[in-house]
Amino acid sequence: MSDALDTAAKPIKKPKRVLPEHFKSYKGVWVFIEHEHGHPHPVSWELLGKGRELADKLGVELAGVLLGGTGGEVAALVKDVGAYGADLCYVARHPVLDDYRNQPYTLGMTELVNTYQPEILLLGATTQGRDLAGSVATTLLTGLTADCTGLDIDPGDRSLLSSRPTFGGSLMCTIVNLATRPQMATVRPRVMPMPARVPDRPLRVVEHALQLDESAIVTKVVDFIPDARADKPQLPFADFIVSGGRGLGKPENFALVESLARTIGAEVGASRPAVHAGWAEVERQVGQSGKTVRPKLYIAAGISGAVQHRVGMEGADVIAGINLDPEAPIFDFANYALIGNVTELLPALEQAFARRLAAARTRRANPAEETV
Amino acid sequence: MHIAVCIKQVPDSAQIRVHPVTNTIMRQGVPTIINPYDLFALEEALRIKDRTAAKVTVLTMGPPQADDALRKCLAFGADEAVLITDKVFSGADTLATSYVLAAALKTLDAREPVDLVFTGKQTIDGDTAQVGPGIATRLGYQLLTYVSKIRELDADSRRILVERRAEGGVQVLESALPAVVTMLEGTNEIRFADMPGMFRAARQEVERWNRDAIGVDLAKVGLKGSPTVVAQVFGPKPKAVKAFRVAGDTPAAMAEAFVDRLFADYPHLEEAMLEHLEQVDRQGAKE
């Protein structure tokens, strides 16, 4: 009863209307710049890329919003905010903001919004972005669209069009907020392309002083245990991915995927059934309820190409599908169709790639031979 | 200690089909389930109950049929169940949903003070992960999202120590009750109800609360209270070009043909792959 579900079934005709006058005082596109222990989350840069596009359509400024402690990290990040395309950067520094915590960040963010009144506020759909967005939107009593995969501007009334999967990913829906400002959205990492980094672009910095008091903040960070990077797959940022699905049939066959991946230096991905069957770790699941990836090459082996998988990988530059079934949905959006048995094709591909790469290596090592 | 668990009944989205031509949802016969993420929240609450004899009340805002979902929770071991149901609540987005749930929790709290509220990480139909933060913000409770473990909980000192999934690591947070905890998936496994539990669930009364019971402002609930609206629904767009079908009589021939074609179409891929492999080699050598 309470969700996109019932409304989404019958598309509501968007009422044509003039937006209230007081909306005009809300101007500009904001992107929340997320960082944790000195590491910026790349989704912030992806959002600046998209935000630039939206701001240009609206003819307004694009701003990055940085909250953080008084150490050196924030200063280092400000440069990047400019480099990735923002016109200005709001900075709020306070010792209370050293680590991300919901309460002080919500206080800071809502104060900034109330002071400078942006029309759009974008955050990454990460654990931090979603934690903060929910509280900020509730405090501001404004609408928030979560986990978006597409953003655009309605040329008619200049409102934000946020698209996201619905019904378990089977369909997409576009959500608008005609009632309140700012319009808020969280966006999935790796869905928007990473913009080019242009160092030394001009950037205005607006420092905002926050009155915060540590004794009023209830929750304390006792410890932070960083993920050991080495043993966690970095799927979202891999350039090459070989993924296996239910079509592999048994765990032994999943080894074929791993083997091809090793040969071409790819990360291993998996469809949900392959993860459920225990052939691959949860971190390797690609799709709606797994990771979104944007590799240069994605090889899908024994994966049918269900929408829930597709939304996680269709941003890949090149997609090759291996499937017995010529009618498999994967071929509706793949670039290459290899129709055949995975158990035969995966080893064959491994050989073909190995030969080809070996030849290229020799060529590189002895560039002279080429002219001979 | 009194723990409230918010659960939602959702259509089993694994069984939802979209008509390929008309893009309409075929809901007929789609079974409903308890939002799978909420079961982790419920189980966590029940484990606390097992340890400390806490009282667990489950709440849901939903249509009358959501009664089934609440009864299942009773069978698992929840003590009481409240169905928040009223025609005016329907069509709510997360802002309006958290308003109603917060109002209901206040009502519950007035009857028997609530120390801890659990929600799932997110729902599989709304998928927003916003209702938990929304409830905490409205009630002024501490918010602990994406919790993977409750390390310590002490009702007397009102202290709670949790592990929270953050970006790039795990935050260990110390906080105070009352708090809202949104539970991460995979943290525990819901128990199998015993027969006495099934009997209790079948017989027990599920309380029903409407707008009057929780005293809400009608402008803030349901469709009216929801700033976001769905403007359009559409299916995934087919790519303009169909996949190129790689020919070959044998798997080996097909593989060769593919690799040739791939690198001819995208020469930079070969370069990138080589460079990446060299980098991997270098790293391997270092370790």
Place this chain on the structure above:
Amino acid sequence: MEKFDVIVVGAGPSGNAAAYTLARAGLSVLQLERGESPGTKNVQGAILYADALEKIIPDFRDSAPLERHVAEQRMWLLDENQSCTGATYRDARFSQEPHNRYTIIRARFDRWFSGKVKDAGALVICETTVTELLRDPAGKVIGVRTERAQGDILADCVILADGANALLGERAGLRPRVKAEDMALAVKEVIFLPRETIESRFNIADTQGVVIEIAGNITHGMVGTGFLYTNRDSLAIGIGCMLADMKRQSLTPCQLLEGLKRHPAVQPLIEGAEMKEYSAHLIPEGGYRALPQLYGEGWLVVGDSAGFVNAVHREGSNLAMTSGRFAAETLIGLRQAGKPFTAANLAAYKRRLDDSFVMADLKKYQGVPELLHDHPHILGTYPRFLGDAAREALTVDGEPKRDKQKRILGELTRKRSVLGLLGDAYRFWRAFR
């Protein structure tokens, strides 16, 4: 430990009929169902015969989820040469109220029926599988054991309404194992089509529906039939064959169903539809000769579990509901007379069945399963022949009709001797008499 007057195992049509009737009469009833909710595990075409339900819930039409009333019945013989011969029976009287047969979607129907059972006062518990019957040292059934912890429950009588597999009775040694020869395996798909498309393709209006029963070579010579029913905005299409045949021919039910869906007579009717659910289920088709013991000390068996299916007319749910009602009424009668639920007293249940259409029909068709089994050409040769004959007769090619008829007859007698033909005719007549 919990104790009830009666425990009903299963929430299909037979169990629901029994539990409803008992609860209305004021007995304390517990119904246990292993499915997530009543109907989730059930597979049926499905045609609902109004009469049996009317006797239990006279005003069921006011609230039951009925898809369409049957306005037209088609019987088709399909052959592998891609032809279809058949008969259509449409009768305006079928569309006059009260209607006699409806298409239903079991999941919905069972849920509705179960709601009625609850309203009548029975305690219904789902997601709970009964694993065995509890018996006292003398062998009397005194309750059930479920798979759940602390799962034993007592009752004065247990009604076995657990469907075709009938595992409970078998495990308790109350009946022999169901034989593969007596079982059909049916597969079914529900496929989605917009309402308007269904109505124009089948030439029907508002709540009218069409039922197509299909025989012929779609079953690859095995004993079995197919069907295609219209729901409101979906179609049910399925095919069933004797389990033993399927094992022998090593054909999977899906292959058969795919064959049926591709047949040129069927394909245009389902064109563009999307599959919604696929399910497979057993049907006890052994008929009268395969009936097990129907009652004993503290127990009764009803519906598919007892083998009450009329395969020829594809009736099952009506026999299930009727037997469920009889079982309940028997218990109610005994309770009112202050008599215990002993085997001797429960024999009254069997007498009620014997005096009703249930046994009468089962007896009438008792020869059919064997006939079809021993003479598979009935489903193979004749459809092919009929198809060929019709094509010959309908092809306008300048050949005199008399010559055509002669050749057709010649063709038939070549495939089957005249004596064989006569024999078939006789057997048919006897079986269906």
